[in-house]
Amino acid sequence: xxxxxxxxxxxxxxxxxxxxxxxxxxxxxxxxxxxxxxxxxxxxxxxxxxxxxxxxxxxxxxxxxxxxxxxxxxxxxxxxxxxxxxxxxxxxxxxxxxxxxxxxxxxxxxxxxxxxxxxxxxxxxxxxxxxxxxxxxxxxxxxxxxxxxxxxxxxxxxxxxxxxxxxxxxxxxxxxxxxxxxxxxxxxxxxxxxxxxxxxxxxxxxxxxxxxxxxxxxxxxxxxxxxxxxxxxxxxxxxxxxxxxxxxxxxxxxxxxxxxxxxxxxxxxxxxxxxxxxxxxxxxxxxxxxxxxxxxxxxxxxxxxxxxxxxxxxxxxxxxxxxxxxxxxxxxxxxxxxxxxxxxxxxxxxxxxx
Numbered sequence: 001x002x003x004x005x006x007x008x009x010x011x012x013x014x015x016x017x018x019x020x021x022x023x024x025x026x027x028x029x030x031x032x033x034x035x036x037x038x039x040x041x042x043x044x045x046x047x048x049x050x051x052x053x054x055x056x057x058x059x060x061x062x063x064x065x066x067x068x069x070x071x072x073x074x075x076x077x078x079x080x081x082x083x084x085x086x087x088x089x090x091x092x093x094x095x096x097x098x099x100x101x102x103x104x105x106x107x108x109x110x111x112x113x114x115x116x117x118x119x120x121x122x123x124x125x126x127x128x129x130x131x132x133x134x135x136x137x138x139x140x141x142x143x144x145x146x147x148x149x150x151x152x153x154x155x156x157x158x159x160x161x162x163x164x165x166x167x168x169x170x171x172x173x174x175x176x177x178x179x180x181x182x183x184x185x186x187x188x189x190x191x192x193x194x195x196x197x198x199x200x201x202x203x204x205x206x207x208x209x210x211x212x213x214x215x216x217x218x219x220x221x222x223x224x225x226x227x228x229x230x231x232x233x234x235x236x237x238x239x240x241x242x243x244x245x246x247x248x249x250x251x252x253x254x255x256x257x258x259x260x261x262x263x264x265x266x267x268x269x270x271x272x273x274x275x276x277x278x279x280x281x282x283x284x285x286x287x288x289x290x291x292x293x294x295x296x297x298x299x300x301x302x303x304x305x306x307x308x309x310x311x312x313x314x315x316x317x318x319x320x321x322x323x324x325x326x327x328x329x330x331x332x333x334x335x336x337x338x339x340x341x342x343x344x345x346x347x348x349x350x351x352x353x354x
Contacts, residue, residue, distance in 0.1 A: 018311040019263065024284075025056060025063045027304030030269075031286035032230070033075040033126065034306070036276030038318035040083055042101070043276055045286050045306065046073045053088060055101045056306065058277065064103040070095065070111075075127035077135065080321040087135060087322050089124035092117065094137065094159065096324075113165045115139055115157065122153050126176045126230055126272070131184035132204045133323030135159040136168075138175020140192075146291030149174055149193070156189070158209070161325035168210055177231035177272070179239060182317075188216075188239060188254060190228040195219040197228060197239065199254060216254045219243075224250060224259065230272025232283075234316040240283060242270040247300075249273060249285055249309070267303040268296065275316025283309040283316075 025031075029049040036043055043056040047065070051073045054065040071091025079085040079096075088097045092115040099107035115124065121142030129135050136158055141151035154172030159165050169175075173193025180187050180202065187202040187210065196219065201212040217239075219228060226246025231239050238260060239252045247268050251261040267287035274284045289297060289304035297303060 018313060020310050021263065021265065022308050022310070023266075023302050023305045024058075024061070024308050025054075025306040027287075027289055027302060028052075028054075028306075029304060030271070030288040030290045031304055031306055032271045032288070034230075034272055034274035034276075034284045034286050035075075035077060035128075035319040036274050036280075036284065037078045037321065038280075039078070039081075039321070041278065043274070043284055043306075044076045044078065044086070045272075045284075046076055046088075048072050048074050049290055051090070053086070053097070053099065053107075058282075058308075064101055066099060066102075066104055066107055068095070068097065068107065068109060070109075072123045074124045075137065077127060077129055077319070078321045080133060080323045085324070087112075087127075089127060089137060091123050092119055092139065094124070094135075094165075113159055115155065116165065116167055117153065117155060120151075120153065122151075125154075125174060126178060128178040129320040129322050130180055130187070130202070130204070131320060133161060133320065135322050136178055136187075138169075138172060138178075140172070140174040152193070154191075161323050166208070168208060176229055177241065179231055179233040181233070181237060182235070188231070188233070190231070190241075192227050192229060192244065195227045197231075197241075197252065197254070216257050217252050217259075222259050224262075226270075229270065230286075232273050232275050232316055234275070234314045236314065238314070240273050240314075240316070242272050242285065244269055244271060246270075249283070251314075263309060265307060266300050267305065268292065268300065269303065274319060276318070277310075279315060280318060281310070281312065281315040283312060285309060 028047040034045040052065040053076045074089045077087045086097045093111045094113040095109045097109040125140045127137030138156040139154045141149045141153045156169035176192045177190045187200045197217040200210040226243035229242035229244040231241040249263045269288035271286045285307040
């Protein structure tokens with residue numbers, strides 16, 4: 001019994017003795033949505049307030065960005081099998097973007113989906129792809145004052161490859177972190193307005209995959225300050241969360257519903273995390289400086305930077321990329337083929353009887 005009591009402590013100490021936190025980019029206003037693309041070995045993320053998409057190459061240390069028109073840019077997800085195509089949110093729209101990753105180069109973009117709600121100042125927030133290649137993206141209510149959202153007009157949407165956008169959850173203040181278990185049977189989710197983490201049974205074969213919602217972690221009940229934000233899952237099934245407003249990343253065991261570890265970050269507004277690196281054992285962390293006081297900015301000048309945490313003794317998964325269903329090009333080619341065959345048969349028929 002004594003040994004069992006020491007195991008959680010040893011687990012925590014195993015992390016805390018070894019990790020290192022390193023700033024890797026210059027500060028942004030509102031860094032968010034980190035996504036590690038295993039195909040290119042690059043980290044993508046956004047600056048919501050400045051409406052930019054960003055890419056960081058750890059091999060060279062180069063950080064490039066470019067502006068996207070259309071409103072607040074809240075996530076960027078690569079399209080599977082490509083190196084320069086992405087899904088990017090702008091305001092209440094989701095765009096197909098083509099970008100070569102070069103500094104200030106002009107991307108091509110087109111709106112392919114729009115949220116099913118009124119344009120009242122609400123916007124998309126976090127978005128991720130599940131194990132089957134479908135996008136899940138949530139919205140948040142209007143923000144008339146920085147960091148103050150009072151209307152529960154947010155929704156969580158599913159965007160599948162074969163159908164249009166559909167609403168899966170409603171009555172949300174700030175739709176945020178998403179992650180799936182290794183086998184894809186559980187989805188973890190947070191509404192930042194509640195500062196809680198929920199789990200759902202996830203049936204990938206169903207039109208509406210979510211069921212059996214359960215609360216697995218509550219910040220207040222566990223004495224964690226700040227608010228829940230973006231998170232990622234490791235290969236042991238633990239969740240690594242950005243704690244917005246409290247200068248830290250935390251690790252949570254969703255099975256035992258316990259806090260495992262806290263890691264200090266030199267920025268109060270810690271927004272999201274993603275596993276990356278060639279071994280997927282590096283934790284990338286985005287932060288913000290939007291709305292902070294001059295005093296806090298003086299004390300924490302790196303607020304808004306992106307960080308890398310190494311030596312954690314854990315590893316996770318690369319971001320799942322969106323599988324684009326190119327129905328239009330396929331359908332057009334089919335219709336064209338059928339049309340040409342019909343014309344050919346008519347010509348042969350007339351020639352045969354002339």
